[in-house]
Amino acid sequence: MTQRGNRRELLADAAIEVLARDGGRGLTHRAIDREARVPEGTTKNYYPTRNALFEAIAHYLAERHVAALEALCAHIPEGVCPDDITALYAAMLSRMSGNARSQFLALFELHLEAVRNPEVRTALGEISRASVDTAVQLHSAVGRRIGRRGAGLLDAGMLGVALSTLSLPGELVEDLGLDDAEGLTRALLTLGGTRDEPALEVLRDWAG
Known part of the structure; x- marks a missing residue:
């Protein structure tokens, strides 16, 4: 799997945790960045919108x-x-x-x-x-x-x-x-x- 593929999987797993813990209202790009421990803006770069x-x-x-x-x-x-x-x-x-x-x-x-x-x-x-x-x-x-x-x-x-x-x-x-x-x-x-x-x-x- 490419590094980009690995990053997408990392972000998806982090997003699942955020969505499960904080619900739909808590699903933000910044929350996923924090959960995945990636630089701020990473999630938005892959998935620009909610x-x-x-x-x-x-x-x-x-x-x-x-x-x-x-x-x-x-x-x-x-x-x-x-x-x-x-x-x-x-x-x-x-x-x-x-x-x-x-x-x-x-x-x-x-x-x-x-x-x-x-x-x-x-x-x-x-x-x-x-x-x-x-x-x-x-x-x-x-x-x-x-x-x-x-x-x-x-x-x-x-x-x-x-x-x-x-x-x-x-x-x-x-x-x-x-x-x-x-x-x-x-x-x-x-x-x-x-x-x-x-x-x-x-x-x-x-x-x-």
Whole structure:
């Protein structure tokens, strides 16, 4: 990778941290310069406007997300079973509010920006499309069918749970069972139409 490429990646990672920590209003060229520890004016040289900043972050996250899911689908192990799929999605759900917290906080800020910015909306569409394609392929690998609408519902549900987990008071998250990654995953997979168990039974078990 060229030095210019490395600098763009450095700035994008710094911008994600700033957006996650300070929100859209705090996303400034100077804040990113400070976060990346580069000379003042560096970010503005690469991304002259705020729109350019949002679009760069969105496309950067989309590229990483799509690449990760393509790698996952290219290396589905032999003997994978439905329980493995459940465990994978539960791990993803935990990661959203765990070690990938900054990326998902930034992602939610981008969803707000996408209401007004078509370029950001396009990038978020790439993320959602890749998630849907992956769900279809993973479930096909274990002999289960999930339609694109069901996979879309699964993706939206995962994002909604992650947003609630990150934004609601901790005691309420626990009270509502939103910290039960495995139980929530089973319920979301059921809503998506991928489980053999009767939907009402699975949802009733999770809801207590």
